[in-house]
Amino acid sequence: xxxxxxxxxxxxxxxxxxxxxxDGPRISVEQAWTRALPPVTTSSELYMVVRNRGDQVDRLIRxxxxxxxxxxxxxxxxxxxGVMTMRKVAGVDxxxxxxxxLKPAALHVMCMERKGTYRPGSTLPLxxxxxxxxxxxxxxxxxxx
Amino acid sequence: VxxxxxxxxxxxxxxxLGAALGTAPLLAAxxxxxxxxxxxxxxxKRAAEFTLTAHTGQRFRLSGFRGKTVLLYxxxxxxxxxxxxxxxxVHQALSTxxxxxxxxxxxxxxxxxxxxxxPEKLAAYVTHFDPTFLGATGTPAEIAAVTRLYGIYVRRGExxxxxxxxIDHTSMVFAIDARGYVQxxxxxxxxxxDMSGDLAYLVR
Numbered sequence: 001x002x003x004x005x006x007x008x009x010x011x012x013x014x015x016x017x018x019x020x021x022x023d024g025p026r027i028s029v030e031q032a033w034t035r036a037l038p039p040v041t042t043s044s045e046l047y048m049v050v051r052n053r054g055d056q057v058d059r060l061i062r063x064x065x066x067x068x069x070x071x072x073x074x075x076x077x078x079x080x081x082g083v084m085t086m087r088k089v090a091g092v093d094x095x096x097x098x099x100x101x102l103k104p105a106a107l108h109v110m111c112m113e114r115k116g117t118y119r120p121g122s123t124l125p126l127x128x129x130x131x132x133x134x135x136x137x138x139x140x141x142x143x144x145x
Numbered sequence: 146v147x148x149x150x151x152x153x154x155x156x157x158x159x160x161x162l163g164a165a166l167g168t169a170p171l172l173a174a175x176x177x178x179x180x181x182x183x184x185x186x187x188x189x190k191r192a193a194e195f196t197l198t199a200h201t202g203q204r205f206r207l208s209g210f211r212g213k214t215v216l217l218y219x220x221x222x223x224x225x226x227x228x229x230x231x232x233x234x235v236h237q238a239l240s241t242x243x244x245x246x247x248x249x250x251x252x253x254x255x256x257x258x259x260x261x262x263x264p265e266k267l268a269a270y271v272t273h274f275d276p277t278f279l280g281a282t283g284t285p286a287e288i289a290a291v292t293r294l295y296g297i298y299v300r301r302g303e304x305x306x307x308x309x310x311x312i313d314h315t316s317m318v319f320a321i322d323a324r325g326y327v328q329x330x331x332x333x334x335x336x337x338x339d340m341s342g343d344l345a346y347l348v349r
Contacts (some may be wrong), residue, residue, distance in 0.1 A: 045226035
């Protein structure tokens, strides 16, 4: 610590982030949304941006929500002929200083056997589990169809 | 030749569908009347005729929609992501057109899941996205015939107790002009503005 900084700290002029660890992943989840679907469709896809502002990679390993009977990480893949195929994903690495986008026709959280009808503007709770950061609570907003 | 992956994919898709429809896809247009954003056909062919059951319960023929631009799509009502994205995008594209023009477009979603999709389910599903959308179903044999005519790949995919099963299928929209010719294909994920640009031309 430099002399100037030490003086400033002594004077209480610099905030020291005491609790925050110096390194590791720092995960945040933004723009979580799902499309309002008719009751006849019992599953929903949940989309969001997972950001890692830390300096270590972290891995999204699980998603769960009391609003769904079951949740899985899924990914759509498009063949050269335009055929869309879905496959289960065991985990997703979120690179340090980077982000992973969960979006339509790509990686997403599949919410199976949705409980209740989602209306535009309503929200549902979701918990994402990461290998290092642990559980992160997310609020998913239901958007217009 | 250095071709980017998206272009390559679109070309492969155009060729596959061109083969399926017996059309020669236009890849590099020379003085096209309108530069389509979707995959346009150089020599548009008549859309193959079919008869199915509308979500109203009534039988209809595709040719009964002459005079309108028909957007023909293949999907199913348990479809949680791909079909909703397409239907929502089409609705958005239509909402950018003047209402009089938009009313000259009819979207028809033919189910690829005739065993589960009743007319009632289809009605609830398609009208959720736009009240003018029409769902269509038929016997499994009728649906198999229509998907074959349009080169639509359908395969019952992974399923769980909760989802039932999902269906892997070709996700694209066939734009059939007012005279019954397939003019352009919209691949999945085409920008809404591109789709509405092409639709504005078709209903000009």
